[in-house]
Amino acid sequence: MTRDCTFLVVGGGIAGVSCAETLAICCPTESVLLLTESSIVKSVTNLVPVARYLHKFDVREKNVTELRAGIAHIVDQLEHIASKEHWARTKSGLVVKYRYLCLCTGGAPKLFGPGQEERIIGIRDTDSVLELQRRLASAKDVVILGNGGIASELAHELQSVNVHWVIRDDHISATFVDVGAAEFFQLANKETGLLDTTTASTAIKRMRYDEMLPRAQEQQQIKRGAALGPDWHRSYDLSGAGSSVRSLPKIYSKTHIEKLEELPDALRITLKHDDDDSIEQLSCDFMVSATGVQPRHDYTSDVPLQLAEDGGLLVDEMMLTNLSDVYAAGDVCTAAWSAASKHWFQMRLWTQARQMGAMAGRSMAAALENETIYQDFCFELFGHVTQLFGFPVVLLGRYNGQGLGRDYELLVRCTRNKEYIKFVLQNGRLRGAILIGDTDLAETCENLILNGTDLEPYGDDILNPDIDIEDYFD
Numbered sequence: 001m002t003r004d005c006t007f008l009v010v011g012g013g014i015a016g017v018s019c020a021e022t023l024a025i026c027c028p029t030e031s032v033l034l035l036t037e038s039s040i041v042k043s044v045t046n047l048v049p050v051a052r053y054l055h056k057f058d059v060r061e062k063n064v065t066e067l068r069a070g071i072a073h074i075v076d077q078l079e080h081i082a083s084k085e086h087w088a089r090t091k092s093g094l095v096v097k098y099r100y101l102c103l104c105t106g107g108a109p110k111l112f113g114p115g116q117e118e119r120i121i122g123i124r125d126t127d128s129v130l131e132l133q134r135r136l137a138s139a140k141d142v143v144i145l146g147n148g149g150i151a152s153e154l155a156h157e158l159q160s161v162n163v164h165w166v167i168r169d170d171h172i173s174a175t176f177v178d179v180g181a182a183e184f185f186q187l188a189n190k191e192t193g194l195l196d197t198t199t200a201s202t203a204i205k206r207m208r209y210d211e212m213l214p215r216a217q218e219q220q221q222i223k224r225g226a227a228l229g230p231d232w233h234r235s236y237d238l239s240g241a242g243s244s245v246r247s248l249p250k251i252y253s254k255t256h257i258e259k260l261e262e263l264p265d266a267l268r269i270t271l272k273h274d275d276d277d278s279i280e281q282l283s284c285d286f287m288v289s290a291t292g293v294q295p296r297h298d299y300t301s302d303v304p305l306q307l308a309e310d311g312g313l314l315v316d317e318m319m320l321t322n323l324s325d326v327y328a329a330g331d332v333c334t335a336a337w338s339a340a341s342k343h344w345f346q347m348r349l350w351t352q353a354r355q356m357g358a359m360a361g362r363s364m365a366a367a368l369e370n371e372t373i374y375q376d377f378c379f380e381l382f383g384h385v386t387q388l389f390g391f392p393v394v395l396l397g398r399y400n401g402q403g404l405g406r407d408y409e410l411l412v413r414c415t416r417n418k419e420y421i422k423f424v425l426q427n428g429r430l431r432g433a434i435l436i437g438d439t440d441l442a443e444t445c446e447n448l449i450l451n452g453t454d455l456e457p458y459g460d461d462i463l464n465p466d467i468d469i470e471d472y473f474d
């Protein structure tokens with residue numbers, strides 16, 4: 001069995017669908033074929049600009065048959081790529097001859113432990129959330145391991161269950177925010193409902209911080225499925241079998257798991273606290289290992305695909321891999337140019353999956369037409385819009401001083417239970433920002449970062465609540 005197409009895109013997540021849609025728009029007379037494991041694919045809807053580079057959007061699941069006209073599909077799994085001869089083979093034995101190929105096969109949760117434990121789960125796709133829900137229904141104690149996006153969401157969303165949150169850092173949500181913002185969230189969480197906004201007091205602080213260096217990633221395990229959409233937890237009841245009185249998660253900071261034991265009716269976890277090497281034991285019904293993503297490329301190729309240290313397929317600015325006419329986008333790839341970018345770096349997020357998918361589509365279309373194109377301007381500035389602990393959050397540029405060494409200053413404005421604004425300044429220039437709450441500062445910060453405006457003359461006034469900096473710089 002064989003099939004021909006000009007463009008073959010593999011993966012029905014946001015990267016694959018964005019790539020296929022871009023190709024269908026750029027090359028309406030060419031054949032675009034989407035090869036996907038599942039007939040349910042993801043697409044972006046309700047795209048709303050928050051600033052010039054920042055967008056909010058919803059992710060919708062739809063049947064692959066509902067994709068725009070001009071995109072054909074096959075529900076199957078990629079097994080092998082013969083890049084020199086320009087064909088790919090699927091698990092069911094179908095050979096697809098292509099001119100250009102794009103790999104958008106996403107990632108899988110990287111679980112803690114050897115991967116055999118029945119009581120450790122990861123969250124990635126709809127199936128994994130249904131499994132979480134099933135286990136929660138009879139659970140009284142749950143451990144969350146990890147300090148990134150999923151852990152932060154679950155710590156806020158799980159109800160009627162005792163949540164034990166084990167983190168290696170000294171503060172919560174460390175992949176996204178600093179210690180000050182973490183305190184802001186925890187305080188707001190405790191005081192929700194008691195807030196009197198009229199008496200909220202504002203404090204401004206300037207301080208120097210050391211860079212928080214990334215730690216080595218550990219255990220890995222491969223699982224299937226397209227990743228969930230933003231606000232995925234709103235569509236599911238995440239209640240346990242315990243008391244319905246809302247209790248805050250118990251946080252075990254600067255703590256490692258020393259040992260895991262699977263008992264007939266529980267998981268016993270031995271914790272070691274880094275500060276004093278003390279040992280503590282916990283028993284839980286199950287543990288959610290929210291410990292990051294492992295790029296997923298469980299197919300073979302005639303020429304080995306070049307991998308980055310984190311296991312991603314290395315791609316250049318045009319999203320091209322080391323294989324001729326083979327591109328990659330989204331969670332499966334690692335941006336080779338990331339380290340050299342002034343204001344952008346890679347994080348495995350929806351926004352970047354969408355941008356990379358579209359960029360790969362444009363590159364493939366340009367290659368077919370023999371045209372030269374440039375990298376999209378969206379890769380000039382890192383931007384992420386999300387929601388943490390019920391607050392809108394905007395992250396811009398090197399928001400945690402990533403890659404700036406020790407050579408930067410922080411300017412922070414905090415209004416309890418209302419807003420937390422952090423500017424990362426280097427040589428008087430804004431290099432990054434964390435904006436929590438309805439600050440309306442996203443576009444101004446984008447401009448200040450990209451224009452490299454000298455903010456030295458304004459001193460701490462730059463965050464003075466009595467000065468409208470939006471007006472100031474417009």
Ligand SMILES: Cc1cc2nc3c(=O)[nH]c(=O)nc-3n(C[C@H](O)[C@H](O)[C@H](O)COP(=O)(O)OP(=O)(O)OC[C@H]3O[C@@H](n4cnc5c(N)ncnc54)[C@H](O)[C@@H]3O)c2cc1C
Nearest residue numbers: 011012013014015037077078106226227330331348349350
């Ligand atoms: C619980 C959760 C919440 C998240 N929340 C947010 C958020 O709020 N904001 C945000 O920015 N990001 C969030 N993310 C991250 C975001 O979902 C991912 O970065 C993004 O979805 C990656 O898209 P992708 O298309 O690269 O990969 P995926 O969505 O993983 O899609 C990969 C696709 O490839 C298919 N595939 C894999 N191998 C093969 C093969 N051999 N043959 C055929 N098909 C194959 C898979 O079935 C899948 O359809 C979240 C992730 C998770 C897990």
Ligand SMILES: NC(=O)C1=CN([C@@H]2O[C@H](COP(=O)(O)OP(=O)(O)OC[C@H]3O[C@@H](n4cnc5c(N)ncnc54)[C@H](OP(=O)(O)O)[C@@H]3O)[C@@H](O)[C@H]2O)C=CC1
Nearest residue numbers: 146147148149150151175215218290291292293348349386
């Ligand atoms: N709102 C949003 O934007 C959301 C985004 N996401 C995205 O989905 C993906 C998956 O999320 P998630 O799994 O939370 O991944 P993240 O990469 O966000 O976080 C992984 C966390 O696990 C920690 N970790 C890794 N290994 C271990 C270990 N062996 N023991 C203890 N802790 C460990 C990491 O610590 P360290 O940094 O020290 O290695 C880090 O805190 C990510 O790309 C994330 O950005 C998910 C949910 C919400």
